[in-house]
Amino acid sequence: MNIIQVVDQNMGGEAGFAEFKTALEQGANTFGLATGSTPVTIYEQLTHSALDFSQKTSINLDEYVGLSPENPQSYHYFMQKHLFDAKPFRESFVPNGLAEDGDAEVKRYDEIIAEHPIDLQLLGLGKNGHIGFNEPGTPFDEGTHRVTLTQSTIDANARFFEDEADVPRYAYSMGIASIMKAKHIVLVAYGEAKADAVAAMIEGPVTEDVPASALQNHDNVTVIVDAAAASKLSTQAQITPFSASVE
């Protein structure tokens, strides 16, 4: 893994932006996108740039079951607000949280992913090592699926809702097998709360107990971290400080 250290989330936005820019220059067509607080500065950089995604495809990782695209807590809404309103793609896919038939929705999403091989996949990281909404214990070979969220994830995401009780208990998530098919994966993590998950992802055993550890089996992963998130790594020597001129 290529580990890039940034000073703060703003610099992380620049580092993430550089990965998108390079991917575009190399002819990428499909971008796998993530939600959460982590990617926000990358999306800010993208919206303020001249990069053109109007002929490109985006595929989001996940969506809460039961939330409509108009619900401000939905990932549809998040993506519109933080990226798509200012920087539209030709087509943007997000799982349909209101799908009546969950099995059909999962199948539909897998077909979309199969038709649009992902060139660059952006990921955040859950405190428990989840990627997308692939919680600990998710089989690595699974495609899109309906997830029962863990209490750890419900607690972590409660900050976006008025009340913990409002956090949906289920979500649709792209599977780890699909994430692993992306040509290039860029995972971003900030803060001490992510330090254990970062260390387990990079240095721990490859185990379904730590979904992000699957990335050790991918040959093109870039990890963008701040010092706090990198603080429990023992391989500090392999960490490259980000500088805007080096991509």
Ligand SMILES: N[C@@H]1[C@@H](O)[C@H](O)[C@@H](COP(=O)(O)O)O[C@@H]1O
């Ligand atoms: N499903 C999302 C993940 O894709 C995201 O990586 C995680 C971390 O969120 P944050 O970036 O706010 O720490 O939150 C949610 O659970």
